Amino acid sequence: MRLTVGDHSAGHLRRILRHYLDAWSLPDLAPAAELALTELLANVVRHVPDRLCALWFRRHGEGVRVEVTDGSPELPQVRAAGPLDEGGRGLRLVEAVTDRWGVEPCGFGEQAYWGLGEEGKPGKTVWFECVREGGAGTVSGTGTLRVVDAWQ
Template sequence: MRLAVSEHSVRHIRRVVRSFLREWEMAELADAAELGVSELVANVVRHVPDRRCTVLVMRQTAGVRVEVTDGFSGLPSARSEVPEDSEGGRGLLLLDAVADKWGVEPEPSGGKTVWFECRC
């Protein structure tokens, strides 16, 4: 899906991911995958000036892989500690908690792809 996202887009993208997982008989992964894609798309809304991204959901033999690609070259990094009163900074910590693997890959044309995998 190629999208220009807003604060309201996250809810719709979660529904699409859940729909794919039900169709693929992987509904047990829905909560983790929905939380993961929510965090990645929310980061696009917060940090990518044009708010454009591509969301790719791929069925794998043992689970699902979700990729969010944007044109912003700034690479995210997980913080080891987040102040209690901070309103942000926990997204990649949450992703790390719910995904089996995740990572960031710079795109040759600029931008990056942030991805995660959840296994059955």
């Protein structure tokens, strides 16, 4: 289900993520995963006009994959922030605290399913993976959880 995120949404969604990491016996991944989730949600708030997104948490083995899908066709870019810049460090933080991250354009079917973006303009999914030290390398497969709109 889709979410409309705002300036204070990240705190609620971090708590939900922590709950699932605890339930999946992966609490040691929470600091990195929560920070990366916060940065991806901040990008939705800042750069997606309607602030709509879909959020997925996937658990597999000793890791978690978090996906944030939105309807904006603009792909995020890692950029060098100057020492006095107030922004521009989010993706560098995601890169620093996660094991892998990336961006994938959405297929129109997926985007239509979530009701995101404008018809004829593909959106994107920004994702990251955190894996417990000594765990398997890539997160995929079973244990998928769809986070639904917690405010309805």
